[in-house]
Amino acid sequence: MFMATKTITIMDDVYRLMSDEKRAGESFSDLLRRRFEKKSLMKFAGAWKSMTAGEAKELSESISLVRGEMDKRFRGGRK
Numbered sequence: 001m002f003m004a005t006k007t008i009t010i011m012d013d014v015y016r017l018m019s020d021e022k023r024a025g026e027s028f029s030d031l032l033r034r035r036f037e038k039k040s041l042m043k044f045a046g047a048w049k050s051m052t053a054g055e056a057k058e059l060s061e062s063i064s065l066v067r068g069e070m071d072k073r074f075r076g077g078r079k
């Protein structure tokens with residue numbers, strides 16, 4: 001099957017970021033597909049069922065931390 005290709009121009013710093021993110025044996029197209037492909041939340045259904053109370057607490061704290069950081073970013077560091 002023939003796949004159409006496109007050439008894009010990116011800045012050197014973005015290339016380095018992408019190179020660092022790329023997995024062994026993965027092409028840049030594979031990387032971009034992996035990062036931008038829409039994922040269904042259904043694949044996570046029931047994933048927390050076997051989690052211990054300690055793991056659940058740790059996950060909850062991590063989520064709170066990430067949410068706090070996202071709030072800071074969206075508000076430009078202001079409250």
